[in-house]
Amino acid sequence: MENVITTDIAVIGGGAAGLTAAIEAKKTAPSLNIIIAERLDRTGKKILVTGSGRCNLTNRNISAEDYHGSISYVMDIIKKTQNTEDFFRSLGVLCTADGEGRVYPYSRSAASVLSALRLRLKSLEIPEICGFKAESIEKTKNGYVIKAEDGRIIKTRRIIAACGGYASPANGTDGAALKMIREMGIRTAKICPAVAPLRVDPASVKGLKGVRVHGRVSAVSGDRIIKTEEGEIQFTENSISGICVFDLAYLFSAYEGKLSVNADLMPEFSVKQTEEILKEIKEDRKDCSLEEFLNGLFVRNLAVYIMKKSMKMPLTDPVSGLKDKDLSKIAETIKNLSFKITGCSSWQNAQVTSGGVHASEIDSLLCLKKDKGIYFAGEILDTDGKCGGYNLEWAWSSGMWAGRNCALSLQKLT
Ligand SMILES: Cc1cc2nc3c(=O)[nH]c(=O)nc-3n(C[C@H](O)[C@H](O)[C@H](O)COP(=O)(O)OP(=O)(O)OC[C@H]3O[C@@H](n4cnc5c(N)ncnc54)[C@H](O)[C@@H]3O)c2cc1C
Structure with a gap:
């Protein structure tokens, strides 16, 4: 040599x-x-x-x-x-x-x-x-x-x-x-x-591992929306990812400790329109349990997650018991799921520096x-x-x- x-x-x-x-x-x-x-x-x-x-x-x-x-x-x-x-x-x-x-x-x-x-x-x-x-x-x-x-x-x-x-x-x-x-x-x-998954508290995504859903994600710090992207959001037991999330990852460095990602899971609809859709579904599913209420909108694990996040009552209760204010709360959850970002992914999972x-x-x-x-x-x-x-x-x-x-x-x- x-x-x-x-x-x-x-x-x-x-x-x-x-x-x-x-x-x-x-x-x-x-x-x-x-x-x-x-x-x-x-x-x-x-x-x-x-x-x-x-x-x-x-x-x-x-x-x-x-x-x-x-x-x-x-x-x-x-x-x-x-x-x-x-x-x-x-x-x-x-x-x-x-x-x-x-x-x-x-x-x-x-x-x-x-x-x-x-x-x-x-x-x-x-x-x-x-x-x-x-x-x-x-x-x-x-x-x-x-x-x-x-x-x-x-x-x-x-x-x-x-x-x-x-x-x-x-x-x-x-x-x-x-x-x-x-x-x-x-x-x-x-x-x-950068171009990487974002870490979240495992408790905040409990039950969502493996879920993929189309949505709009916004990087938020305090009251400020810094950047918004749309696409497929993916969940693991301790992170959120998908191309739209990857494109927010570079912000972690500037907003470390003060960054959240808010997900809108029905970006085509306003909160009001989402409430109307939920009302229609209620009429159709009166005899179902709350656990089954959102099954036509989202994959099962996500549907249950949204209901647990929105309701205090047991999910075995019937849909017929839902009040308008409950429907508003569910619509709010769908339109504004917030995840506090606790870290960036490892270098092994990142595509870019x-x-x-x-x-x-x-x-x-x-x-x-x-x-x-x-x-x-x-x-x-x-x-x-x-x-x-x-x-x-x-x-x-x-x-x-x-x-x-x-x-x-x-x-x-x-
Ligand atoms: C899984 C994955 C998928 C990606 N997909 C895309 C995509 O589809 N489109 C896109 O635009 N970007 C993509 N990227 C990002 C893109 O690949 C990189 O930004 C780009 O390759 C950077 O090119 P570079 O030549 O600057 O650095 P690198 O490609 O990282 O090359 C640096 C080279 O330097 C060598 N090196 C390092 N240290 C030393 C040293 N001390 N002495 C000698 N050699 C050294 C390394 O071995 C390496 O070969 C992806 C990245 C990953 C990881």
Whole structure:
């Protein structure tokens, strides 16, 4: 095994951002030597699990509101770089979109996306150095020395750090790279799981494990509604999830201890309309027990949960005993189920990291302000997006932007 590798640009991290950065850097300056250093035994492992193996690689409806974090020029970078679908078309990957603008490879296979990226690396003669876990970066007279855990060394003129965050540690991202970055005196924003389930007190969801229901969820702090999403809500014994909840998770970091999620389980109807529907059902189910009252509206466990939450009387009592004020109470419960958020999910269950290298440390070219030889791309930066292709979009676009600017910075010297 070669112990010292010398190159012009070393990309640390062979994920979506790193692979794209390397391709774009080589396209910009073909004479430069570029390598990818990846800690795992192969590159692109996380790409394979995206979109449940189908890789939701971007979205056709993207705006600044879809991203959070300190970097304010995310959309500028997305607009200044090649359109993601065009980029993949240039690699031989045809894309297709669903009704909500979520873009997938025509093959619906994440493996075909990774394979296309790796084939391009091969044709551009960009080596992938695997099993290389970067542990330290030292500045030298002519550039940098990157030392790996196993003693190998890369000497390079420029670095593109694309080593991700903390989410999904099984795919090489356990936060170790961000620790290395912090040890270099680089400021990072508060770290928290995003695109992840939210934890609740198990007592507050007792009986709901396994329930899936369509609804509208709002993140609430005090009297303030911060954000609202709609979709399928899922329950476990200690958490709520589903894409609509995932998209609220990034708020946990800013509102820790003061965040609730309110669920409206009949968002198409007002409270008044819901009461009217309940009155109709009452007429129809007079002889049933209270336990059976809502069975036509919700799955059994949820129907019983709502009744228990709304009524003091035993659920074995007949529906005929329900008064108008009881129906109002049930309608209120359906329209405003509140869950206090006690925590965020583990990193194993999170798809994305909220927080990372802070905007104040980098310029608009994604280059470290205090050391003009280090660039950043992807999830390592303090940007996270909604569920639906927005995070991979950031990885590809920031990868292209960092790769291009990094290569140009060396070209200017020749
Ligand atoms: C289960 C799951 C499903 C997802 N689905 C989608 C989806 O469908 N659409 C979407 O837009 N987003 C999705 N995401 C999020 C998306 O995958 C990430 O935001 C994106 O992959 C980030 O790319 P990246 O290159 O910045 O980082 P990563 O993909 O995390 O790559 C970082 C790479 O750096 C390597 N590395 C880390 N430390 C070191 C080190 N010290 N030395 C060398 N190498 C190192 C890692 O091994 C890794 O290969 C999903 C995430 C998960 C976990």
